[in-house]
Amino acid sequence: METLRADGLESSIAPHLLQADRAPKHRPGTYTPPYPSFSARFGEEVEAVVMAYFGVQVRDADDPALAAALDEIRGEFGEEGGPAYWDRAHYVDVQGYTTIISIAYWDDPAVFEAWYADHGESWTDPSRAAAGIGFFLELVMPSIERFETIFSATDRSEGVAGMAPGFSGMIEEHYYWGSARDRFPVSQGDPMWADGSPTLHVDGPVRTVVLHQNACLIRSGQDITDTGAAERAFYSEQVEPVLQAGMDFLRDEGAAIGCFDNRYMTVLDERNQPTDRTFGMSWWRELSLLEEWAASHPSHLKIYGAGMKHLSSFGPETRLRLYHEITVPTANEQRFVYVGCHDRTGLLRAFA
Amino acid sequence: METLRADGLESSIAPHLLQADRAPKHRPGTYTPPYPSFSARFGEEVEAVVMAYFGVQVRDADDPALAAALDEIRGEFGEEGGPAYWDRAHYVDVQGYTTIISIAYWDDPAVFEAWYADHGESWTDPSRAAAGIGFFLELVMPSIERFETIFSATDRSEGVAGMAPGFSGMIEEHYYWGSARDRFPVSQGDPMWADGSPTLHVDGPVRTVVLHQNACLIRSGQDITDTGAAERAFYSEQVEPVLQAGMDFLRDEGAAIGCFDNRYMTVLDERNQPTDRTFGMSWWRELSLLEEWAASHPSHLKIYGAGMKHLSSFGPETRLRLYHEITVPTANEQRFVYVGCHDRTGLLRAFA
Numbered sequence: 012m013e014t015l016r017a018d019g020l021e022s023s024i025a026p027h028l029l030q031a032d033r034a035p036k037h038r039p040g041t042y043t044p045p046y047p048s049f050s051a052r053f054g055e056e057v058e059a060v061v062m063a064y065f066g067v068q069v070r071d072a073d074d075p076a077l078a079a080a081l082d083e084i085r086g087e088f089g090e091e092g093g094p095a096y097w098d099r100a101h102y103v104d105v106q107g108y109t110t111i112i113s114i115a116y117w118d119d120p121a122v123f124e125a126w127y128a129d130h131g132e133s134w135t136d137p138s139r140a141a142a143g144i145g146f147f148l149e150l151v152m153p154s155i156e157r158f159e160t161i162f163s164a165t166d167r168s169e170g171v172a173g174m175a176p177g178f179s180g181m182i183e184e185h186y187y188w189g190s191a192r193d194r195f196p197v198s199q200g201d202p203m204w205a206d207g208s209p210t211l212h213v214d215g216p217v218r219t220v221v222l223h224q225n226a227c228l229i230r231s232g233q234d235i236t237d238t239g240a241a242e243r244a245f246y247s248e249q250v251e252p253v254l255q256a257g258m259d260f261l262r263d264e265g266a267a268i269g270c271f272d273n274r275y276m277t278v279l280d281e282r283n284q285p286t287d288r289t290f291g292m293s294w295w296r297e298l299s300l301l302e303e304w305a306a307s308h309p310s311h312l313k314i315y316g317a318g319m320k321h322l323s324s325f326g327p328e329t330r331l332r333l334y335h336e337i338t339v340p341t342a343n344e345q346r347f348v349y350v351g352c353h354d355r356t357g358l359l360r361a362f363a
Numbered sequence: 364m365e366t367l368r369a370d371g372l373e374s375s376i377a378p379h380l381l382q383a384d385r386a387p388k389h390r391p392g393t394y395t396p397p398y399p400s401f402s403a404r405f406g407e408e409v410e411a412v413v414m415a416y417f418g419v420q421v422r423d424a425d426d427p428a429l430a431a432a433l434d435e436i437r438g439e440f441g442e443e444g445g446p447a448y449w450d451r452a453h454y455v456d457v458q459g460y461t462t463i464i465s466i467a468y469w470d471d472p473a474v475f476e477a478w479y480a481d482h483g484e485s486w487t488d489p490s491r492a493a494a495g496i497g498f499f500l501e502l503v504m505p506s507i508e509r510f511e512t513i514f515s516a517t518d519r520s521e522g523v524a525g526m527a528p529g530f531s532g533m534i535e536e537h538y539y540w541g542s543a544r545d546r547f548p549v550s551q552g553d554p555m556w557a558d559g560s561p562t563l564h565v566d567g568p569v570r571t572v573v574l575h576q577n578a579c580l581i582r583s584g585q586d587i588t589d590t591g592a593a594e595r596a597f598y599s600e601q602v603e604p605v606l607q608a609g610m611d612f613l614r615d616e617g618a619a620i621g622c623f624d625n626r627y628m629t630v631l632d633e634r635n636q637p638t639d640r641t642f643g644m645s646w647w648r649e650l651s652l653l654e655e656w657a658a659s660h661p662s663h664l665k666i667y668g669a670g671m672k673h674l675s676s677f678g679p680e681t682r683l684r685l686y687h688e689i690t691v692p693t694a695n696e697q698r699f700v701y702v703g704c705h706d707r708t709g710l711l712r713a714f715a
Contacts (some may be wrong), residue, residue, distance in 0.1 A: 036651050038556035187651075188540045188658040204390035299388050299539075306540040306658065 018043065023050040023159065023182040023194040030200065035184060035193035044186035046322065050179045050194065051160040051172035053118060059154045060171055061117035062228075062338065063094070065134055068145030068352050072109040076144050081283060084113045084134065092126030096173035100276035101285065105262065106355055108145070111279070116174045120152050135348040140216030145352030151228060151340040158338040159194035161185055163331075169278075169288065170230050170336045188306050191337055192298060203227075203339050205297035209271070211362045220347040220358040222340070227298045231335035232278075232290030238330040242321075246331060250321050253313040258291050260310040265293070268308070269300030271361045294358060298339055370395065375402040375534040375546040380508060382552065387536060387545035396538035398674065402531045402546065403512040403524035405470060411506045412523060413469035414580075414690065415446070417486055420497030420704050424461040428496050433635060436465045436486065444478030448525035452628035453637065457614065458707055460497070463631070468526045472504050487700040492568030497704030503580060503692040510690040511546035513537055515683075521630075521640070522582050522688045540658050543689055544650060555579075555691050557649035561623070563714045572699040572710040574692070579650045583687035584630075584642030590682040594673075598683060602673050605665040610643050612662040617645070620660070621652030623713045646710060650691055 022029060022039060033039075053060070067080040081099070088094055094115035101111050117123040123131075131148070139146045160171060165178040172178075184193040192198050207223030233254070235246050254275075261273035273293035277285045295301045305311050322329055347358050354363045374381060374391060385391075405412070419432040433451070440446055446467035453463050469475040475483075483500070491498045512523060517530040524530075536545040544550050559575030585606070587598050606627075613625035625645035629637045647653045657663050674681055699710050706715045 034554035036554070036654070038554070041556070042651075187655055202386035202388070202390070204393070299394075302388070303539055 019180055020183045021180045023161070023179065023184045024196050024199075025052055025055075025179070027055050028156065028196040033199040035198075036187060036189050037183070039183065042183050042187070044183070046186070047163075047181040048185040049162045049165050050182055051162070051168065051175035052177050052179050053155060053175050057118045057155055059120050059152055059344070060158070060174075061094075061115075061120055061123040061150070061152045062171060063115045063117075063123070063131070064112050064147075064149040065115065065131075066110055066112040066145075066147040066149065066352075066357070068104075068108050068110045068147070068356060070108055070144075072103075074144060076142055077109070077111065078283075080144070080146070081111060081113070087130040087134075088113070088115060090126065090130045092122050093130070094123075094174075096171075098169070098173065099279045099283065100290065101279050101283075102274050102276045104274075104355070106353055108353065108356075110274070110356075111283070112274075112276070114170070116171050118174055123152070135217065135350045137215055137217050137350065139350045142351060145350065145356060147349045147352055147357060148346065149357055150346040151338055152344045153338045153340045154197075154344070156196035157340060157344070158336060159191060159196075160334070160336045161191075161194065162334040163329075167234070167332065169232055169234070169290075169334055172334070172336070189302070191305075192302065195337075195339065197339070203298050207342065209358060209361045211359070216350055218349045218352075218359060220349070220361070222294075222342065222345055222347065222358070223296075224342040225297050225339050226345075227295040227301055228292065228338045228340075229295070229301060229335055230290050230292045232288060232333070234288045234332040234334075235330075236287040237332075238287075242325050242328075242330055245321060245324060250314075250317045250331075253317045254291075257310040257314045260308075261291070261293055261304075266360070268304055269296040270304070271295065272357055298337070301337070371532055372535045373532045375511065375513070375531065375536045376548050376551075377404055377407075377531070379407050380548040385551040387550075388539060388541050389535065391535065394535050394539070396535065398538070399515075399533040400537040401514045401517050402534055403514070403520065403527035404529050404531050405507060405527050409470045409507055411472050411504055411696070412510070412526075413446075413467075413472055413475040413502070413504045414523060415467045415469075415475070415483070416464050416499075416501040417467065417483075418462055418464040418497075418499040418501065418704075418709070420456075420460050420462045420499070420708060422460055422496075424455075426496060428494055429461070429463065430635075432496070432498070433463060433465070439482040439486075440465070440467060442478065442482045444474050445482070446475075446526075448523075450521070450525065451631045451635065452642065453631050453635075454626050454628045456626075456707070458705055460705065460708075462626070462708075463635070464626075464628070466522070468523050470526055475504070487569065487702045489567055489569050489702065491702045494703060497702065497708060499701045499704055499709060500698065501709055502698040503690055504696045505690045505692045506549075506696070508548035509692060509696070510688060511543060511548075512686070512688045513543075513546065514686040515681075519586070519684065521584055521586070521642075521686055524686070524688070541654070543657075544654065547689075547691065549691070555650050559694065561710060561713045563711070568702055570701045570704075570711060572701070572713070574646075574694065574697050574699065574710070575648075576694040577649050577691050578697075579647040579653055580644065580690045580692075581647070581653060581687055582642050582644045584640060584685070586640040586684040586686075587682070588639040589684075594677050594680075594682055597673060597676060602666075602669045602683075605669045606643075609662040609666045612660075613643070613645055613656075618712070620656055621648040622656070623647065624709055650689070653689070 258275035449467035610627035
């Protein structure tokens, strides 16, 4: 569709998904962002992906049921048809519950569904309610047009990009306000407005949430693994505190601006120990409300300002890695099931 | 096209110009900005307007040729077919030249052209070069789809709105980043990307600039006429200095970010004396570059922050009035002629 620019920039949207009449904010080929960013690239045969958040929630982090649950899902992931990539992250919610989510990605919904029938569905079986701990599955299966990714570097991937065979070259659509929208293939013909509201279905101990059309999920992360002492100190003192404050704002006051929930999580390693990688994941009523917060709310402007200060302070020597993935599923591309969880868990908060 | 909302909000785009499939950032009828704003409304018979900047440039503000020129154009404006509305503004440029521009508006290009042939064309006649002062005409004739206006109050109008019969009700498309674009009727089907570059034609003493397709003009003003002592002091101490700094930045360093020229002007009264009304007018390579500056450049974020602080400090008691008009003409809807002006005048700066 578009030829590669002399300066090597290309569209975040993969060539086979580009439309001739698309209208991003800048004419393709004319905008040069001030630093490089990249998007994950999937094979042309990938029509949709699966993002499955298998969560376990415990009052006491030392509860042996937690370790058992983590071992269980790890085992299921290893079975035939298991995820192409998965990772695991931890946080403690405002109610004091430890939550660990095993986040698994597939690049073929049919493979997922077959695996799920044999190995996944039991995670939220009604019988789990007797365990005295909480289990949930937060699942979206967006078509390839309905999510976008951005990475500050390509030598390590996270999240849905973990199963992608590679990355784009340097992309045009980043840095300016509105660029996340321009990275969605579906944005070429659809403003992605929300339609409807979340609904709650209670069936004995199982609570199911059905999200409306065009709700919005973001997983937005940072990785300080490779930073030296000076950069790590700068991040810890100048960036992390405002990031934490912004995450707390979304968690505690986000409902008023269209954010259903926010979890500020730490990625765990193979032994379930914390790493130097963190991310926020939040659910929004629609993309435009996430855009609004990012563009104008003081809690995000401080994060943005601190991040820019970090990047400009260390320049090409920066070892901080940044990435995010944003997904806007249809009303059919999703499944949210909670068993034994407290009333302020995930999307249940929209009804609490 | 759209029914009036229960809360009284309506689209900035007049009903007869709304398209069924338009895709502003927010679904029509769902967004409520935090304070009211309004757009000028023209009659449905108005297909295009004329914005004509008749400038005179002198080394010495006391040069009698200046007063004579001002009287002359005032007289011409009073002739048959003259402007529906006009005002006049003053500034001193970086080179020390006093410039006074008589800005005239018509709501029918045919009426303007007839008037211009008899009364306007002589303003930039080659013979003017002998006068020892500069004359220029900066003219755009946008179709009704190719400009947008916004006002913080409706009991006084300025600029192109001065000839409009009235205002819209409270509009939806403001406050969020990208809302100016959404207010353009043409944005419903056109991203308004720049195409080409300005060209300069020299014919003896007359220099003519032809702008490319989708260049962008903004006139953005403020009026403290009705402020009390406390609000006036706040504006003078907290707002005006950062506004001045931002205007200076655009004038002196704007070229690097796509701003051809910026004039920070004071409106003059009937006796050519300064009023409490000021505005910036600037020419941009395209709308997206103006959006970029507004959304992310420190010089504008400070203006925005100071303005928001002002509005929130005085709330409903605010008497500061704000407005702007933005125009994105086609390559055919314009005419720029300079006679006897120095090389850094207006759009000539793009070639200096």
